[in-house]
Amino acid sequence: MEPLSNTLSFERFRSELLTRKEAALYLGVTEQTLAVWKCTKRYNLPVVKVGRLVKYKKSDLDQFIKIRTLGAFPPSAS
Numbered sequence: 001m002e003p004l005s006n007t008l009s010f011e012r013f014r015s016e017l018l019t020r021k022e023a024a025l026y027l028g029v030t031e032q033t034l035a036v037w038k039c040t041k042r043y044n045l046p047v048v049k050v051g052r053l054v055k056y057k058k059s060d061l062d063q064f065i066k067i068r069t070l071g072a073f074p075p076s077a078s
Helices: 004-016 020-027 031-040 058-067
Strands: 048-050 053-057
Touching: 020 031, 020 053, 020 058, 053 058
Parallel strands: none
Antiparallel strands: 048 053
Protein backbone atom coordinates (compact mmCIF):
# COMPACT_ATOMS: atom_id res chain seq x y z
CA MET A 1 0.00 0.00 0.00
CA GLU A 2 1.25 3.49 -0.90
CA PRO A 3 1.98 6.03 1.81
CA LEU A 4 -0.85 8.50 2.24
CA SER A 5 1.42 11.44 1.39
CA ASN A 6 2.17 9.98 -2.08
CA THR A 7 -1.53 9.43 -2.74
CA LEU A 8 -2.38 12.98 -1.70
CA SER A 9 0.40 14.39 -3.87
CA PHE A 10 -0.87 12.44 -6.87
CA GLU A 11 -4.46 13.58 -6.26
CA ARG A 12 -3.32 17.19 -5.93
CA PHE A 13 -1.36 16.91 -9.20
CA ARG A 14 -4.26 15.23 -10.99
CA SER A 15 -6.73 17.87 -9.82
CA GLU A 16 -4.42 20.55 -11.24
CA LEU A 17 -4.69 19.06 -14.75
CA LEU A 18 -7.39 20.75 -16.81
CA THR A 19 -8.95 19.59 -20.05
CA ARG A 20 -8.72 21.83 -23.10
CA LYS A 21 -12.32 22.92 -22.46
CA GLU A 22 -11.60 23.78 -18.82
CA ALA A 23 -8.38 25.59 -19.75
CA ALA A 24 -10.19 27.59 -22.44
CA LEU A 25 -12.85 28.65 -19.95
CA TYR A 26 -10.17 29.56 -17.42
CA LEU A 27 -8.35 31.77 -19.94
CA GLY A 28 -11.50 33.17 -21.55
CA VAL A 29 -10.71 31.84 -25.02
CA THR A 30 -12.18 29.09 -27.18
CA GLU A 31 -10.93 25.51 -27.33
CA GLN A 32 -10.08 26.14 -30.98
CA THR A 33 -7.86 29.07 -29.99
CA LEU A 34 -5.88 26.83 -27.64
CA ALA A 35 -5.52 24.23 -30.40
CA VAL A 36 -4.28 26.88 -32.83
CA TRP A 37 -1.78 28.23 -30.29
CA LYS A 38 -0.45 24.69 -29.78
CA CYS A 39 -0.16 23.90 -33.50
CA THR A 40 1.34 27.25 -34.53
CA LYS A 41 3.47 27.57 -31.37
CA ARG A 42 2.24 31.15 -31.10
CA TYR A 43 2.62 30.98 -27.33
CA ASN A 44 4.85 28.65 -25.40
CA LEU A 45 1.99 27.24 -23.33
CA PRO A 46 3.07 23.84 -22.00
CA VAL A 47 0.75 20.87 -22.30
CA VAL A 48 0.72 17.47 -20.63
CA LYS A 49 0.01 14.54 -22.95
CA VAL A 50 -2.00 11.77 -21.33
CA GLY A 51 -2.35 9.19 -24.06
CA ARG A 52 -4.13 11.02 -26.84
CA LEU A 53 -5.50 13.64 -24.48
CA VAL A 54 -4.01 17.10 -24.02
CA LYS A 55 -4.11 18.53 -20.50
CA TYR A 56 -3.04 21.88 -19.08
CA LYS A 57 -1.57 22.45 -15.63
CA LYS A 58 -3.41 25.21 -13.79
CA SER A 59 -0.09 26.57 -12.51
CA ASP A 60 1.13 26.92 -16.13
CA LEU A 61 -2.04 28.81 -17.03
CA ASP A 62 -1.56 31.09 -14.02
CA GLN A 63 2.03 31.77 -15.12
CA PHE A 64 0.81 32.44 -18.69
CA ILE A 65 -1.62 35.06 -17.33
CA LYS A 66 0.99 36.59 -15.02
CA ILE A 67 3.53 37.03 -17.83
CA ARG A 68 0.95 38.74 -20.02
CA THR A 69 -0.40 41.09 -17.35
CA LEU A 70 0.40 44.65 -18.36
CA GLY A 71 1.01 47.45 -15.90
CA ALA A 72 1.60 47.21 -12.23
CA PHE A 73 -0.76 47.43 -9.33
CA PRO A 74 0.05 50.29 -6.95
CA PRO A 75 1.10 49.19 -3.48
CA SER A 76 -1.86 49.01 -1.14
CA ALA A 77 -2.05 51.85 1.34
CA SER A 78 -2.10 50.56 4.89
